[in-house]
Amino acid sequence: MQLGEIAGLKPAQPMRDVFGDALLELCRQNPKVVVLDGDLSSTTRAKYVRETFPERFFNIGIAESNLVGIAAGLAACGLIPFTTSLASFLLANGYDQLRVSVAIAGVNVKVVGSHGGITLGKDGPTAMCIEDLSLVGGLPTFVILVPGDPASMHKAVQAAAEYVGPVYLRSSRVAMPHIYPEGDCPFQIGKANVVREGRDLTIIACGIMLAAALDAAALLAQEGVQARVLDMHTLRPMDVGAIAAAASETGAIVTAEEHLLHGGMGGNIARVVVQTHPVPMRFVGLADTYTDSGDPYDLLEKYGMTAQDIVAAARQALAAK
Amino acid sequence: MSETSSQNPNKQDLKEVARDLRLDVLDITTRAASGHPSSSFSSVEILTVMYFGGILRYRSHDPHWPERDRFILSKGHAAPLLYAVLARAGYFERDELWGLRQVNRRAEGHPVENKLPGVEATAGSLGKGISVGLGHVLGGRLNGLKYRVYVLLGDGECEEGQIWEAAMAAAHFKADNLIAIVDYNKYQESGPISREMALEPFAAKWRSFGWHVEEADGHDIQSLIKALEAAQQVTGRPAVVIAHTVKGKGVSFVEADYTFHGRALTPAQAEKAREEIQCS
Numbered sequence: 001m002q003l004g005e006i007a008g009l010k011p012a013q014p015m016r017d018v019f020g021d022a023l024l025e026l027c028r029q030n031p032k033v034v035v036l037d038g039d040l041s042s043t044t045r046a047k048y049v050r051e052t053f054p055e056r057f058f059n060i061g062i063a064e065s066n067l068v069g070i071a072a073g074l075a076a077c078g079l080i081p082f083t084t085s086l087a088s089f090l091l092a093n094g095y096d097q098l099r100v101s102v103a104i105a106g107v108n109v110k111v112v113g114s115h116g117g118i119t120l121g122k123d124g125p126t127a128m129c130i131e132d133l134s135l136v137g138g139l140p141t142f143v144i145l146v147p148g149d150p151a152s153m154h155k156a157v158q159a160a161a162e163y164v165g166p167v168y169l170r171s172s173r174v175a176m177p178h179i180y181p182e183g184d185c186p187f188q189i190g191k192a193n194v195v196r197e198g199r200d201l202t203i204i205a206c207g208i209m210l211a212a213a214l215d216a217a218a219l220l221a222q223e224g225v226q227a228r229v230l231d232m233h234t235l236r237p238m239d240v241g242a243i244a245a246a247a248s249e250t251g252a253i254v255t256a257e258e259h260l261l262h263g264g265m266g267g268n269i270a271r272v273v274v275q276t277h278p279v280p281m282r283f284v285g286l287a288d289t290y291t292d293s294g295d296p297y298d299l300l301e302k303y304g305m306t307a308q309d310i311v312a313a314a315r316q317a318l319a320a321k
Numbered sequence: 322m323s324e325t326s327s328q329n330p331n332k333q334d335l336k337e338v339a340r341d342l343r344l345d346v347l348d349i350t351t352r353a354a355s356g357h358p359s360s361s362f363s364s365v366e367i368l369t370v371m372y373f374g375g376i377l378r379y380r381s382h383d384p385h386w387p388e389r390d391r392f393i394l395s396k397g398h399a400a401p402l403l404y405a406v407l408a409r410a411g412y413f414e415r416d417e418l419w420g421l422r423q424v425n426r427r428a429e430g431h432p433v434e435n436k437l438p439g440v441e442a443t444a445g446s447l448g449k450g451i452s453v454g455l456g457h458v459l460g461g462r463l464n465g466l467k468y469r470v471y472v473l474l475g476d477g478e479c480e481e482g483q484i485w486e487a488a489m490a491a492a493h494f495k496a497d498n499l500i501a502i503v504d505y506n507k508y509q510e511s512g513p514i515s516r517e518m519a520l521e522p523f524a525a526k527w528r529s530f531g532w533h534v535e536e537a538d539g540h541d542i543q544s545l546i547k548a549l550e551a552a553q554q555v556t557g558r559p560a561v562v563i564a565h566t567v568k569g570k571g572v573s574f575v576e577a578d579y580t581f582h583g584r585a586l587t588p589a590q591a592e593k594a595r596e597e598i599q600c601s
Contacts, residue, residue, distance in 0.1 A: 055463070058459065060490060061486075061490065061493075063486035063489075065452070065482070065483040065486055066452045066455075066486035066490055068452075069449055069452020069453050069455075069456065069483065069487065070452050070453070070455050070456040070459065070487075070490070072442070072452075072456055073453040073454060073455060073456015073459070074456040074457075074459060074460045074463075075456070076434070076441070076442075076453070076456065077387075077456070077457060077460025077461065077463075077464055078387075078460070078464070079460050079463060079464075081456075096446050096448075097449065097452070097483070099446070100443050100444070100445065100449055101442065101443055101449050101452070101453055104433055104434075104443050105434035105435060105436070105443050107434065
């Protein structure tokens, strides 16, 4: 069962391929964009830029701390550096540099963490990044983007370049289905999109879990429950208005993310809900654990991040209304 | 409002500049009752030569002049000295110095990029400067601009792994407009470097990473100028000037006690220090 299949969504290519295309397109449009790689450009698909614009592509080698520092210097020269690697390596090895050389002064560096979440799968817990959103959440000046379909990945890459200041963008290895019509995706930093309307409860999701949320909404509809689905593609700044409206208009909220629940999207949404319009909430994501290596779909199932898990959480939230 | 410091003031003038800078560091750290005066004192002649001895090209009235040489203070705990130098060079009013480590002021305990004009990089967690400097080198190439990038490192700072990642990369990118200067005062916070985490053979480490190495007496104006001018002539690879210095230079009882690393002098100590500096 592929993501989005229950909801009847059209399959698409892997998200990292989409990211590579989007980055190349951006480089064509904007000569100020430069790309830094931690020797993983084949994996992240930043290699598309290397092949076309070698003068604006730097493989810094397997040295993420240095990579981030160099990006800060390039940004100070008026360039727009996109740093790319696996999220786990870039954020964990480069964290001190992201904090000191980028975040504190709000330097215009873009950080693309590829293979976020558990669906990296077979390479196991050292390579997958279950904590990128909480790590970057600890850097207060960063905008955090987690697009959930190909059209929104293209828009997110553009938006990251246009925004002046630090941006984190999560990319993934798995394929996400098309949710928005190509070229017709509303994408504004800090503005969540309603991708399905409903009055009984709201499922708020980001990244690959957006497709799972739409699958869950289709299953719930068979039970006569109409779920609103909100694409929370920006985790910071968070769309407080959309969350408050979801709480007041639908009366229950389930969040779904491919990330540790501790420090992830759900807890931050709950902070908004309790301060605006408290309603029952349930949270789908990774409990306090690392995962096995394995097939991405097997992992989503074992660790409770499928459409069926969202449906179960929705039933609980509805029962608590 | 200085244009580039292309003039080369005589040695006596620069000694007087250095003396005034030490007094500024003493005054503002004593008033703040915190800071790192001894780590600032060891770098005084280095910054004096950079900003007032004809090494650095800058326009203090135009701090973002694209063709300026960059000076990156990587040993961020010498911030009081950097601020005193920038004020003297005309980047901002001297009044800013009295805001050191004070809330709602701009002279942060450690430098924050562009918080005050002329501050090129955020520092304070050590090891950051060469990487950021190398970014300026690569950016200058893409922008078609010719300038030099100077990075001042502490010696203890060279225990950070990032320094050597950046050293490797700077040689790889043949960054011959990048010059690092090490304030080699031989002490880190816990004691002598040779005891806590030995750096030697230090020059050999830089050479093995593909750098040209110059050594200088870090308190002798002519020695520093000679080494920096030699470093400027190097082609095809980056250069480092290892400046042998004395921690706390200029105040005998600070020179004699490395525990002054992270603390200011008391007002009474400051009075004694002032007399010594004024007589130097």
